[in-house]
Amino acid sequence: MKVVLAFDSFKGSLSSEAAGRAASRAVRSVFPDASCDVIPLADGGEGTVAAVVEAADGSYATLQVTGPLGKETPATIGLIHKEKAEGPTAVLEVASLCGLTMVPESERDPYRTSSKGVGEAIIQLLDRGIRSFVVGLGGSATNDGGMGMLAALGASFTDRAGNRLLGYGGDLASIASIEWSGIDSRLKESAIKIATDVSNPLCGPTGATMVYGKQKGASPEQQASLERAMTTYADRIEGAAGSSWRLAPGAGAAGGLGFALLALGGEVVSGARWLIDAVALRERIRDADWVITGEGRSDNQTIYGKLPVQVAAAASETGTKCMLLSGSLGDELGELEERFDGCFSIVKAPVALEACMEQAEELLEQTVRQLFRLLRAAR
Template structure:
């Protein structure tokens, strides 16, 4: 019997790499001699670089970039062959901004532009970029400015590339854009389909978790619309493309660079040979921090289940918790389970996640082995 452990991270408690390692160890301890393989995954958010580097046998390269509040931070990007892998979450992720300091007017995506330039300097021309988990709502102007785009205010002064600058943009000049990007191939892993503007757009949907009040959301959305008007002059409209609103409008910025936006699960599938690995397994265990009705909208575990069904493997969902409408996932999996054990606070569950995951995986392995005779 062959087992494939292909989880996302349990956000806030265990990385995808840790989840896969615990699952593999639990199966091997319960069923000595079992063939169990770990394949940590991510859908564009936190852990995308680590998951791809681990699954693809790549490496990390450390860089100093501009952090979300403008101060230098040490981060890294990954490499797989001739592709550079970057993620917003480890450059200007929401946890990098203290809760008391969260204000989308005062954060910037410049760090992603810095990291892209570093990878270009290292002769990379293919990029895989995950957009989940950002702290910014600057429309991507911080990243574009770091790559050479010039934003001027009404007095002709250059803007720095923060969320507050969206309302001050009088002109946009792309002529200084790093010329190496013209030959670059950029694939963006994006697990949301929001447009840039409006009630379903970047600001109104994701701005509140980044510190925006309802009134600030309204003002930011208006400023984002004016910014889009200037960027789209002489171009095909991009603001309504699925994913344009990802990461506070970074999806829109990447569309101006000719990037291809794809669901994160599909990006992972292409770069780690996911379909082939699932085809070779009898049982596939996947999971995430919390599974609920939103998992049906292109999240990684659902994609795993669909690939397993196509290949004849059986998929099990083992997540940190099961939330509202999780019963809708039942048709896609041989079973849906949570590692939570008894009454406990969220903090207690997260603190004990590794032990609970280990025990739950052993229980599942024992059940499956017994039922299989």
């Protein structure tokens, strides 16, 4: 028996690799001779760098950048090499450059956070001769429209008094002029893929600020103020760069970093689909008996491009059975059930969320063991 274990992370409790290892142990406890292929996956958020480096036999680089609160911090970048490619592709993860988990909950305030570290990382990689980038836009702490990143890349933002602005969220409302010509010219010869499964535009009721601002610490009053500032910021960026991106799907990802990367010539791609292609998932499941995937919580929203559904689609293309095991399942699974050969929650009884998260690895292993005991009995 061959089983492919391709999980997303169980946010806050279990990495995709740890989930795969736990499921692998459970499968082999029932079928000792089973071949288990653990393929860590992610959707552009936390874990993307580790997943692609592991699967594509890449390497890591550590850079020193400015974190979301303005303090220097190390950041891990992935480097992957492809045959016939002119050079490596750098994989950046916003979650490790200006991520929400880098900011203590008591200090979360989108007025005080910046995406500057993303721009600094790109500059350092350009200096190393890299011209191919994939930027995963999940889990940011920022709502600066990518202003901090653009400032680090050479754009100049000034207020009415001519003072240069540093690029924090609170600076958006103070922009009087933008000088775009200072943007690093090497970006014109670079390819940038914007990996996200968020389709929000930059502004409006479904935009970056109004949908995601609260989780980054914005009060309702701050959200309203930031939304007005973001709209003016978009006017000025589009005027300086000579095109419009604010309504593009994904422009609102990572507090507007998607918008700024589009302005640099980036291309939005599905983070889950890009990683599935990068790890050659379809080829690796072609001769498998089962594919097991999962995430922290699955419900009808999962069908809108989330990673487990992308895994199920790849399995369907190869005629391989696919099982979903998640921390919890929504009450109405509807169309989700049609995508999988079985959907299961690993939680056995009513229990506090904190306890579930602490026991996630054990619960997953127990559930997989029981399911494969059932499969053994049915043979």
